[in-house]
Amino acid sequence: MKIFATYNIKGGVGKTSTAVNLGFLAASQGYRVLLWDLDPQGAASFLFRIKPRVKGGGKALIQGRRPVDAAIKGTDFDNLDLLPADFTYRNLDLLLDEAKRPARRLASLLAPLESDYDLVILDCPPSISLLSESVLHAADLLLVPLIPTTLSVRTLDQLTDFVGGFNGHRPDVFAFFSMVDRRKRLHTQIAHDLPQERGDFATAAIPALSVIEQMSVRRAPVTAFAPRSQATQQYAALWQEARDRAGLAAPAS
Ligand SMILES: Nc1ncnc2c1ncn2[C@@H]1O[C@H](COP(=O)(O)OP(=O)(O)OP(=O)(O)O)[C@@H](O)[C@H]1O
């Protein structure tokens, strides 16, 4: 089982869209996938038409009073399950703070699922917090969507430095450009140059496309409702790079 997380300290950069589409693509290839919507806003749960509710709230999960698998819901798609958001997740930081070894908590909560899933994707809220630290410690691959600007690259370097200071397990930081606007010269230039100069960038980039925005109207991954779109092509290319980079073996069946 590999754990991916879509993470950026910034909001509205494409974390949830990426988690949802890569989750769908992986599941459609036969991987058993669990997506955990860690954001109290519940956008990923909304997109999969699942109520953002966990019995007992985040507290029961974090304290281990309710096993994680009891909260898991099936989605409309084969091989793809969701651990929904809950509004109490806004307090996850406090709950983690009370836990033993908070930075390791998510990893240990997910450990019993090892034989049930090939891939877990953590969709994180935008922040840098104890929760994000716990996510960083659990993840094998950190997918970091960046809007192509010079400042966003600085943010990435700060994140890489932060992760580099961890003892023991460190996630592989893998950035990609998101919401690339073809009409902006700086966007296309940065999105073209950086992946060639640096080893921590995906070659695939996700363009700004209205069909991706349509996900919130259709309440489904764009990769499911528009399989032949440019959006799907790019998400598929990103998925392939991420899968290869993480060394995820071909699905069993
Ligand atoms: N490539 C894209 N092109 C156009 N719109 C996009 C693209 N990616 C995401 N969006 C839209 O931008 C908004 C924010 O995207 P998304 O929810 O994926 O970002 P996020 O980083 O998860 O946000 P948050 O920090 O609030 O969790 C959504 O309305 C989504 O439909």
Ligand SMILES: [Mg+2]
């Ligand atoms: Mg989100």
